[in-house]
Amino acid sequence: MMPLIYAETGAPVIVKRIGGTPEVKKHLEDLGFVVGSEVSVINSLGENLIVKVKESRVAVSDELARKIMV
Numbered sequence: 001m002m003p004l005i006y007a008e009t010g011a012p013v014i015v016k017r018i019g020g021t022p023e024v025k026k027h028l029e030d031l032g033f034v035v036g037s038e039v040s041v042i043n044s045l046g047e048n049l050i051v052k053v054k055e056s057r058v059a060v061s062d063e064l065a066r067k068i069m070v
Contacts, residue, residue, distance in 0.1 A: 001017065001070070002069065003065060003066045003068065003070075004039070004049065004065040004066075004068040005049065005066050007070055008041070009041050009043065009044065010041070010042070012038050012040045013038070013070040015034065015036065016035065016069045018034075028064065028067070031058050037054065039051050039052065039068075039070070040052045042057060047061060047062040049062070049065050051065075
C-alpha cells in the first residue's frame with residue numbers, strides 16, 4: 001500500500017484506505033474517492049495531481065493525495 005502521490009501515471013489503481021479527519025474523508029468521498037474504487041493519475045502539475053475517478057477528472061492537492069492509500 002502506498003499514497004496516491006506515488007502511483008504511476010496512467011496505471012489504474014484501487015483505493016485501499018482513506019486517511020485524515022472525518023471532514024477530509026467526507027470531502028474525498030464526495031469527489032469519488034471511496035474504498036474499492038478504481039482511480040488513475042492522469043498528470044502531475046506542480047504539487048497537484050489530475051486524477052481520473054468515476055469517468056471524471058479531478059485535481060487534488062499533494063496533501064490530499066497523501067491521504068489516499070492505493
